[in-house]
Amino acid sequence: MSNFIEEIIINDLKTGKYKNIVLRFPPEPNGYLHIGHAKAILLNYSLAKKYNGICNLRFDDTNPSTEDNEYVKAIVEDMKWLGWNGDIFFASDYFDIMLQAAIRLIKKGKAYVDTTSYEGIKLMRGDLNTKGTDSACRNFSVEKNLSLFQDMQLGKFENGEAVLRAKIDMSSPNMNMRDPVLYRVLNIAHHRKGDKYKVYPLYDFAHPIEDAIENVTHSCCSLEFENHRPLYDWVLAESGEWGSIPQQYEFARLNISGINLSKRELKKLVVDKLVSGWDDPRMPTLKGFRRRGYTASSLWDFCDKIGVAKSNSIVDIKMLESCIRDELNLTAKRVMVAIDPVELFIVNRSDKWKETVNFETVINSQVVASEKIEISNKIFIDRADFSIDPPPKYKRMQKNGNIRLKSAYIVHCEDYKLDKDGRVIQVLCSIIENSKSGEDISGVKASGVIHWVNSQSAVDIIVQQFNNLLDEQGVFNKKSVIRINAKMDKYALTHSGPFQFLRNGFYCKDACSSPKNLIFNQTVGLKDGYK
C-alpha cells in the first residue's frame, strides 16, 4: 500500500535530494491523542522506518495559554503504547533561535512591529473580496522596529498591545500572506519556560523553523494548512540560512462515521464529567480505545488499510471494527458468559448430579484450546437465547425445541416460568439421554447451539456495551454505555484476557474492575449473520 507522500519520498531519495529522511509528529500539548492522531503518527513513523529515516516527536508548545505538562506526559505514553520510538523535542527549546530569526527579518525590512489594536488589524486585513490596507506601522524604520520588538520582549507591552508582523503583501488573495502576525505579547507562564518569555511565536512562524532546526525533510500536516504553505516557504526563505529546507505536504485528516474527533467536544465531555475521563472506554482517544480493548497493532492495521490521500472522506466505523475483530479472533480466550442471565433447570437430573464436559475452542476447523468445565442441573443462559414467541428462523431455545448446550447435552425444553410481570424467570428442560457432546448416539438433531454457565461456579460480573458517545448534532448520548448483569464461570478469572464471550463479542477487563466488582468492556461485538 503506497500513497502520494511515499511516492514523493521514494522520488526524493532516488534523485538524491535527500540522503536520509526526517519526519516528525508535532502535537500541541493541549489535549489527549485520539485515533485521528494515530493516522498521522503511523504515517510519519512507518515511512521513517521503511525508508531508514527517523521520526521525531516534537511538542509544538508555542501557546502557553492552552498547554499543560499533563498533556505532554499523556502524549508520550500514548506514543510509546503505539510503538513509536524516537527523540522528543520541544518547540519552546527553540525560542531563542526563533527570536534571532525574527530579528534577522526585521533587519532585512521583512518584519515590523504593529501597535494597531486587535480590531484595527482585523479591519485592515480586508476580506475574501477586498484587498487589505497597509498599517501605519508598516513603514517604521528598522531601528524603530528593533527597539519596539526589544520592548515587546522586555514586557513593556500588555497582552494585545503590539505584535510583530511579516511584511509581505496586504493585497494577496491568500489571507495568510496579508502581513501575518509572527509574534504576540503573552504575559502568561509557559509550562516549561515559566515567565522567561513575554512574546510567543505563532504557528506559521514557529513551525517551519522547528522543522528546519530538526532537519525535517518532509513536513506532513493536514489539508487545512494548504493555504499556509506559501507562508511556510516564505519564512524559511527570508528568515535565515537554514541548513536544510523542509517541504510541507498535506493530507486529509481522519474522519470515522459515528465518531466525533473534535478536541473541543472531547474536552467538554471530560470537563462536564459526562465521561469518566480521557480514558473512558467510550472516548475515541488512544487511552479510551486501549481501555476498550483495542490494541495498538489493530490501529496500525486500520491506518494501513484506510490509506493516505487528499480527498476529504469519512471512513466507515465497520472498517475499524473489522481490524480489531481480525486480531482478537486469533488471540481471545473463549469463555461462556450468560448475559442478562436466566436460570435453566434440568428436570431429569438430581441436585447432586454433576458432570465434566470438554469445552473446545474451534477456529477455522482447528481445535485451538480445550478446557474441562462442570455442568449441574442448574445453569444460566442468555435471556436472548430463549423466546416465548420466537421469530422466523430462530435457532435458539423455545418451548418443545431441542437445543444443544455447547459442549454438553442436547436438551428438550419442557416449559418455562414467568414472574408476575410476565418476565421469564426459569426455563425447564430435560436432558436427552446419550446426546453428550462427542459421544452422541441419540440420533436427535438440535436446531441450534447455545452457551451456558454452571450455577455452582458462576460469579457475577457486569458487562459494559457501548454506543456512539455523541449523536449527529453533537449531543451527549445517555445510552452510550449500557451496563448489564451477567454470570461468568470463575475459571475464566484465571485469564487476563482478551476474551471472546461466546456468540456475543470480544471483551476486556475494565481498568476499574476489581475482584469484588468485576467489570468487562465490550471491545466489539461479533458479526451477526442472523437475518
Added chain:
RNA sequence: AGGGGUGUCGCCAAGCGGUAAGGCAAUAGACUUUGACUCUAUCACUCAAAGGUUCAAAUCCUUUCACCCCUGCCA
C-alpha cells in the same frame, strides 16, 4: 472570474495515455457443537458532467457542476 484544494462501486482507495487493483460492507452458497471464524461465488462496459485531442482517455485540453479550506494576536 477572490485564492487554494478535492471529485474512481454503499464506505475507504489503487490507477500517472493502452482498455477499471485491493480492503470494508453487502448478497448467494459451502462448512460449522460460536447465526463467529474459514471457504466459494457475485458486486463500476464505467471513473462528477459535457465537449475536444488521439488508433486508444479515469488518465491530456476546454467548459460546467458539486463539495472542502482560507478574513485568530489558535494550532
